[in-house]
Amino acid sequence: MSELRKDPVSGRWVIISVERGKRPSDFAVRAHAKKGGFCAFCSGNEHTTPTEILAFRPDGSKPNTPGWTLRVVPNKFPALRVEGEENRVGDGIFDKMNGIGAHEVIIESPAHNLTLSTMPLKSVEDALLAFHYRISDLKKDKRFKYVLVFKNEGEVAGASLEHTHSQLIALPIVPRLVEEEIEHAKHYYDYKERCIYCDIIHQEIKSGERVISENQDYITLAPFAPRSPFETLILPKRHESSFMPDGKLNLLAQILQRTLRQIDKALDRPPYNMLIHTSPFREETNEYYHWHIEIKPKLTSTAGFEWGSGFYINPTPPEEAAKFMREAKI
Amino acid sequence: MSELRKDPVSGRWVIISVERGKRPSDFAVRAHAKKGGFCAFCSGNEHTTPTEILAFRPDGSKPNTPGWTLRVVPNKFPALRVEGEENRVGDGIFDKMNGIGAHEVIIESPAHNLTLSTMPLKSVEDALLAFHYRISDLKKDKRFKYVLVFKNEGEVAGASLEHTHSQLIALPIVPRLVEEEIEHAKHYYDYKERCIYCDIIHQEIKSGERVISENQDYITLAPFAPRSPFETLILPKRHESSFMPDGKLNLLAQILQRTLRQIDKALDRPPYNMLIHTSPFREETNEYYHWHIEIKPKLTSTAGFEWGSGFYINPTPPEEAAKFMREAKI
Numbered sequence: 157m158s159e160l161r162k163d164p165v166s167g168r169w170v171i172i173s174v175e176r177g178k179r180p181s182d183f184a185v186r187a188h189a190k191k192g193g194f195c196a197f198c199s200g201n202e203h204t205t206p207t208e209i210l211a212f213r214p215d216g217s218k219p220n221t222p223g224w225t226l227r228v229v230p231n232k233f234p235a236l237r238v239e240g241e242e243n244r245v246g247d248g249i250f251d252k253m254n255g256i257g258a259h260e261v262i263i264e265s266p267a268h269n270l271t272l273s274t275m276p277l278k279s280v281e282d283a284l285l286a287f288h289y290r291i292s293d294l295k296k297d298k299r300f301k302y303v304l305v306f307k308n309e310g311e312v313a314g315a316s317l318e319h320t321h322s323q324l325i326a327l328p329i330v331p332r333l334v335e336e337e338i339e340h341a342k343h344y345y346d347y348k349e350r351c352i353y354c355d356i357i358h359q360e361i362k363s364g365e366r367v368i369s370e371n372q373d374y375i376t377l378a379p380f381a382p383r384s385p386f387e388t389l390i391l392p393k394r395h396e397s398s399f400m401p402d403g404k405l406n407l408l409a410q411i412l413q414r415t416l417r418q419i420d421k422a423l424d425r426p427p428y429n430m431l432i433h434t435s436p437f438r439e440e441t442n443e444y445y446h447w448h449i450e451i452k453p454k455l456t457s458t459a460g461f462e463w464g465s466g467f468y469i470n471p472t473p474p475e476e477a478a479k480f481m482r483e484a485k486i
Numbered sequence: 487m488s489e490l491r492k493d494p495v496s497g498r499w500v501i502i503s504v505e506r507g508k509r510p511s512d513f514a515v516r517a518h519a520k521k522g523g524f525c526a527f528c529s530g531n532e533h534t535t536p537t538e539i540l541a542f543r544p545d546g547s548k549p550n551t552p553g554w555t556l557r558v559v560p561n562k563f564p565a566l567r568v569e570g571e572e573n574r575v576g577d578g579i580f581d582k583m584n585g586i587g588a589h590e591v592i593i594e595s596p597a598h599n600l601t602l603s604t605m606p607l608k609s610v611e612d613a614l615l616a617f618h619y620r621i622s623d624l625k626k627d628k629r630f631k632y633v634l635v636f637k638n639e640g641e642v643a644g645a646s647l648e649h650t651h652s653q654l655i656a657l658p659i660v661p662r663l664v665e666e667e668i669e670h671a672k673h674y675y676d677y678k679e680r681c682i683y684c685d686i687i688h689q690e691i692k693s694g695e696r697v698i699s700e701n702q703d704y705i706t707l708a709p710f711a712p713r714s715p716f717e718t719l720i721l722p723k724r725h726e727s728s729f730m731p732d733g734k735l736n737l738l739a740q741i742l743q744r745t746l747r748q749i750d751k752a753l754d755r756p757p758y759n760m761l762i763h764t765s766p767f768r769e770e771t772n773e774y775y776h777w778h779i780e781i782k783p784k785l786t787s788t789a790g791f792e793w794g795s796g797f798y799i800n801p802t803p804p805e806e807a808a809k810f811m812r813e814a815k816i
Contacts, residue, residue, distance in 0.1 A: 161711035164674075165667050165682055170711045171799045178715060178801040180753050180810055235791075235799050248689045249682070250710045306790030314789025323791070331795030337495050344494075352495055352579070359578045380580045381491035381500045385508060422510050431794030452793060459644025460636030461565075461653070463782060464761030465661030469501045469565050471508040480510055 157237060158255030160329070169329055171235050171255055196232075197319035199224070199266035206230040209260060210289060212282055226282045227263045228290060234259035235325060242299060242328055258294055258303075258326035262286050268319050271309065273416040273425075275320070280409040283322065287432065288400040290324055295437050300326040302334065302436045305399075310427025313454040322430075330436045337433065338445050345444035351395050353446030356380075366474050368418060368481045373404045374411040376418075378474035378481070384456055385472035386423060386481070390415060390449040399434040399447040412449065414486065419453055421484035426453040487567060488585030490659070499659055501565050501585055526562075527649035529554070529596035536560040539590060540619060542612055556612045557593045558620060564589035565655060572629060572658055588624055588633075588656035592616050598649050601639065603746040603755075605650070610739040613652065617762065618730040620654055625767050630656040632664065632766045635729075640757025643784040652760075660766045667763065668775050675774035681725050683776030686710075696804050698748060698811045703734045704741040706748075708804035708811070714786055715802035716753060716811070720745060720779040729764040729777040742779065744816065749783055751814035756783040 159172045196204040202220045210228040217223025230238075236257025244253040264283040265275050272280055291303045307322040308314035315321075330338075344352040360366055360377050368388065369376040377389045390411060419428065434447040462468055489502045526534040532550045540558040547553025560568075566587030574583040594613040595605050602610055621633045637652040638644035645651075660668075674682040690696055690707050698718065699706040707719045720741055749758065764777040792798055 163709065163711040164686065165670050166663070167666070167670055168711065168713070169797060170713055171797065172711070172803050173799070173801045179806070180716075182801075249685050250689075304791060304795050306794050308789045312787075314787065325791060325795075327795075327797070331797050333496070333794065333796035336497070336796075340495050340497055355579050356494065359580075379493065381493040381498065381502070383498070383500055386510075424510075429790035429793050431790050433794065450794065457642075457644065457787065459638045460759035460761050461634060461655060463759050464636050464663065464763065464780065465634050465655075465657075466663035466666075467499055467501065467657070467661050469503070471503045471512075473502050476509070 157240065158235065160236075160253045160255050162251040164249050164251070168332060173235070195268055195317070195319050197227075197261075197263045197317060197321060198268050202227070205261075206232055210286060212286070222266070224266060225279065226265070226286055228286055229261050229263070231259040231261050231323065236327070253328070256299060256328055258297075258300070258324070260290060260324050262290070262305075262322040262324065264320050264322065271320050271416075272307075273413060273420050277406070277409055277413060280413050281405050284400065284405060284409055284412070287322070287324070291399070291434075294324075294326045297326070299328055301438065302327045302330045304331060304431060306429065306431040308427075308429055310425075310454070313427035313429050315427075330438075334433055334436065338435070338439075341444045341446075351444055351446050353391060353448070354395050357391060357393060366478045368478050369411055369414050371407050371411050373407045376411060376415045378478040380474065382470055382474050382477075383468035384452055384470055386419065386426075386453045386455065386477045387470075387474070388415060388419065388451040388477075388481070390451070391446060392448075395443070395446060397435040397442045397445045397447060398440045399432050415451065415481075417486040418481040418484045419451065421486050422480045423453055423455070426455060428453045487570065488565065490566075490583045490585050492581040494579050494581070498662060503565070525598055525647070525649050527557075527591075527593045527647060527651060528598050532557075535591075536562055540616060542616070552596070554596060555609065556595070556616055558616055559591050559593070561589040561591050561653065566657070583658070586629060586658055588627075588630070588654070590620060590654050592620070592635075592652040592654065594650050594652065601650050601746075602637075603743060603750050607736070607739055607743060610743050611735050614730065614735060614739055614742075617652070617654070621729070621764075624654075624656045627656070629658055631768065632657045632660045634661060634761060636759065636761040638757075638759055640755075640784070643757035643759050645757075660768075664763055664766065668765070668769075671774045671776075681774055681776050683721060683778070684725050687721060687723060696808045698808050699741055699744050701737050701741050703737045706741060706745045708808040710804065712800055712804050712807075713798035714782055714800055716749065716756075716783045716785065716807045717800075717804070718745060718749065718781040718807075718811070720781070721776060722778075725773070726777060727765040727772045727775045728770045729762050745781065745811075747816040748811040748814045749781065751816050752810045753783055753785070756785060758783045 162169050199222045206229050208229050211224040212226040213224050215223045236255045238258050240254050240256050242253045287305045303326045305324045341352050366378040430451045435445045492499050529552045538559050541554045542556040543554050545553045566585045568588050570584050570586050572583045617635045633656045635654045671682050696708045760781045765775045
C-alpha cells in the first residue's frame with residue numbers, strides 16, 4: 157500500500173511508494189522503454205496483463221483473448237490501489253492517508269506501432285469513449301473525487317512501454333492544479349458572471365494569432381502564457397464544464413488527431429504529455445469551469461529556477477508556435 | 487526584451503523570450519553541455535564573460551583579470567534584463583509586463599573540475615557570502631521583490647556549462663511557490679503563534695528518522711512529503727526568516743558541503759538542483775517564515791500525471807533516503 161502524504165507548509169499531497177522503495181542503486185541504471193521484443197499490450201499477449209476491465213470487441217470475442225480493438229486493464233504497478241479505506245491520520249504536525257485510488261491503462265489499439273496521430277480516426281473516437289466510460293464507472297465509487305486521464309508518448313515523456321496507451325488515475329483528492337483553476341475560474345465568475353474560458357476563446361477567435369485549429373465545436377489554441385514551448389489546449393467552443401460531450405464525438409476525435417499531427421509535423425514526432433482537465437465529481441455541471449485537453453511536447457526540462465519558483469521560462473512565444481503548427485503540412 | 491505573462495486561469499506568471507524565439511528546429515538537436523575545450527568561466531578567460539559585478543581577489547588583482555577566487559558576472563543570455571520599466575499592461579483578458587529583472591552567474595571557483603562537494607570549505611563559505619552580497623545589493627532596486635538563488639549541477643539538471651557555478655534571478659514578482667509557503671506559514675502562525683518550520687524541526691529532532699545531518703546551528707532533513715527521491719532540506723535550527731545568518735557562516739558551509747557529499751556518495755554524484763527560499767524583501771524579518779536550502783537530486787522526471795495534477799509520485803520514502811544518506815561513508 158502506498159501512502160498519500162501532505163506537506164505541511166505547501167499543502168501539497170504526494171504519493172509515497174512505501175512498499176517497494178527505490179534504493180539508490182535503482183536510479184543508477186535508468187530503465188529504458190522496451191523496444192522490439194515481447195510486448196504485453198500486443199494482441200495475443202492478453203494473459204500477461206491483469207484481467208481486462210473494459211474492451212471493445214466488435215467480433216464478439218471472449219474477454220482476455222484476441223479480437224479487441226481497445227482494451228482497458230489495471231496498471232500492473234499501480235501508484236494507488238483500489239482496496240482499502242482512506243484512513244486519514246495525523247502524526248504530530250504531519251497528515252497522511254492510505255494510497256487508495258485506481259490506476260488503469262487504456263490500450264488504444266492492438267497494433268504495436270500506431271499512435272493517436274496515425275491510427276484510424278475511429279480508434280481515436282473509441283479511446284475518448286473509453287475514457288468517458290471509465291470515468292463514469294469510477295464516479296460511482298464515493299471514495300474518489302477526481303479521475304485524471306493522461307498520456308505519456310515517448311520514453312522522454314515518461315512512457316515505459318512503447319505500445320500506444322493512455323492511463324487514468326482515480327484520486328481521493330481533487331488535484332491541486334485543478335483546484336487552482338477552479339478557484340480562479342469561480343472568482344472570475346463571481347465578478348463577471350461569465351466563464352473565464354469562454355471569454356478567452358472569444359478573445360482568441362477575434363485576434364486569431366494563437367488559434368491553431370478549429371472545427372464546428374472545438375478549438376485548438378496556443379495559450380497566452382504557456383509554461384513550455386508548443387504547449388497546446390483543445391477546448392469545446394460552447395460552455396461545457398465536464399468531459400465528455402453530449403454528442404459530436406467525431407468532431408473531438410478529429411481535432412485531437414489533427415492537432416497531434418500538426419505537433420508531429422512541426423516538431424518531428426516529439427515526445428509529449430497529454431491530459432484532460434474536467435470538473436471534479438462534486439460539481440460536475442457548473443457555469444464557471446470549462447473542460448479541456450492539454451498537450452505539452454517534451455522539449456525542455458525544468459531546472460532549479462522552475463523548481464524553486466514555480467515560474468517557467470519559455471523560449472518560444474505562443475504566437476510563433478501557433479504559426480508553425482498552422483503552417484505544418486499535414 | 488522578454489515578457490512576463492500571466493495565465494488568466496491559473497494566475498501563474500511565465501517568462502516568454504519574445505526576442506529570440508526558439509524555432510522547432512532548435513529543439514531537434516539538443517544542446518549538450520560543453521565538456522573539455524574552451525571554458526569561459528576558467529581563469530584566463532575573463533574577457534569572454536560580461537564585465538564582473540563582484541569578485542573576491544585576495545591578491546588584489548584587477549577586475550576581469552586572473553587572480554580571483556570567486557567571480558559574479560551577468561548571465562550572457564539573461565532570462566530577464568535589468569534595463570527598463572515594468573510597464574504593466576492588459577490586453578483584453580490578458581496581463582503582461584516587461585521582462586525586467588537581473589540574471590547573474592556566481593562562479594564559485596576558478597578551477598574547472600571542482601564542485602561544492604569537492605572544493606575547499608572556504609570556497610563554499612565564500613559562495614554563500616557572495617549570494618548574500620548580491621541579494622543585499624539587488625534589494626536596493628525598488629523594482630525587485632525577490633531574488634532566487636539556484637544551482638543546476640550536471641547537464642541533466644539543466645547546467646549548460648560544466649564549470650561549477652550558481653545563478654540568481656531578481657524578480658519583479660514574488661515567486662508563486664514562495665508565496666504559497668508564506669501564505670501557509672502565516673496561516674499556521676495565526677493559529678498557533680509559532681513558526682511552522684520551527685515546529686517541524688522540533689518534531690523531526692524528536693523522532694530522528696528523517697534527520698540526515700546536524701550541527702550546532704543547522705539541520706539537514708528529508709522532508710515528510712518530498713516530491714522526488716532524496717529531496718533534502720537544510721534549515722537554521724533557530725528561527726530566522728531571511729537568508730543570511732548573522733554569523734556562523736562556517737557552520738552553514740560545513741553542513742551544506744557535508745550534505746552534498748552524502749548525496750554524492752549515496753547516489754554516485756547525481757545531477758541535482760539546489761535553491762534558497764527566503765522571505766521576500768517586503769517582509770524580511772518576521773515570525774512566521776523560516777529560510778531554507780532545498781536540494782533535489784535529478785533522478786526521475788515529471789510526466790503527464792505530475793504535469794496535470796500537481797501531485798508527485800515518489801518511489802523512495804524519505805525515511806529510507808535519510809537512512810542511506812546518514813550511512814554514506816563520506
